[in-house]
Amino acid sequence: MSDDPYAILGVKTDASPEAIRKTYRKLARKLHPDLNPGNTEAEEQFKNVSRAYDLLNDPEKRARFDRGEIDISGVERPRQRYYRDFAEPSADQAYTSDAGFADFDADDILSEIFGRRGRSTLKRRGADVRYQLSLDFLDAVNGATRLVTLPDGSTLDVRIPPGIRDGQTLRLRAKGEPGQGGAPPGDALIEIGVLPHPVFRREGDDIHFEQGVPLREAVLGGRIEVSAPAGPVTVTVPKWSTSGKVLRLKGKGVPRPDGTAGDAYVKLLIKLPDRPDPELERVVAAWPRRV
Structure with a gap:
């Protein structure tokens, strides 16, 4: 590869x-x-x-990869460390815990000097490590567990909460680099990238998609099965439903942390039989022409 x-x-x-x-x-x-x-x-x-x-x-x-700073997985490449690398990072970005969507402030990096026995000991919290994780659309909507490989070769199961958004960051406490002088380790920050889906499209917490409906059900009405993001759902098609009619599936959209969910909207597209039907052709041919 x-x-x-x-x-x-x-x-x-x-x-x-x-x-x-x-x-x-x-x-x-x-x-x-x-x-x-x-x-x-x-x-x-x-x-x-x-x-x-x-x-x-x-x-x-892309720019960081071109400069050789990260590899294709977004993991930092080994580089020489300088004193300025130990400066306190920006703490203006909020992150999400792997247990939900609560925001956390970045931890302060503190240096404590002890004068015991005339010696001073430097304590420094371990550095955070950053990863990029690509998710299929449905895994982001429904939640999943993914395996992440850490720099030391160990692996970690990461729980993806349902409804996570593209660009959101998960913070895994104490999964970063080890601290110095007995200080705690840093955190692992996992930025989520959600891949597009060939059928479903997300708008906020709502899902939009299209569904073919047989001509008979479009004209006479009836119940059909549609493939919603969370699985098959049976819906009622009203009589004389034309292509482009949108049905709302309440609560079948993206799950929210509070237990509610957005809606799914399915656009109906009239589907003719796979094979020519002479009887259907005769019926249509007998319809009066209208402007």
Whole structure:
């Protein structure tokens, strides 16, 4: 497996953001697991393509990769450390715990000097480590558990809370670099990237998608099964439902931390039989022409 996101996507290193997005969409439509059920090779390729796009689609991450500061997974590459590296980081960004969406202030880095026996001991909290984690759309909506590999080679199961958003950061306490002089370790900060889905589209906490409906149910009304994000749902199609009619599925959208959920909106598209139906053609031909 290549560690070069440009090679994985098949674009040049000076490719424009639009060219990168266009290439990714083309590959995603071809390799997405929902469109290749049971094809493990396509699934693995899709994961690699998504990981490469997650990095190159972010200007800051792309620039850092080009400078050799991070690898394709967003993990810091080893570098020489200087005194200025121990300066206190910015604490103006809020993070989310892996137990929910509560915000936390960044911990202050304190240096404590002890004069015991004429010697001073420097205590320094361990540095935070940052990761990027790409999630499938439905895993972000419904929640999941993902395995993250730490710099020392150990692994960590990360619980993804339902409804997490693209760009949100999970904070895992004490999973960063070890502290100095008995100080506590730093934290692991995992930035989430949510991959697009070929069918579902998220707007806030609501989900929008399209669903084919047989001509009979569109004309006479009836009940059909639709594939909502959380699983199949049976809905009632009113009589004389034309293409473009939108049905609201209350509470079938994105889960919220308080136990409620957004709604799902399904746009109906009239679907003709897969094979020509002579009887249907005769019935339609007998309809009066209207302007």
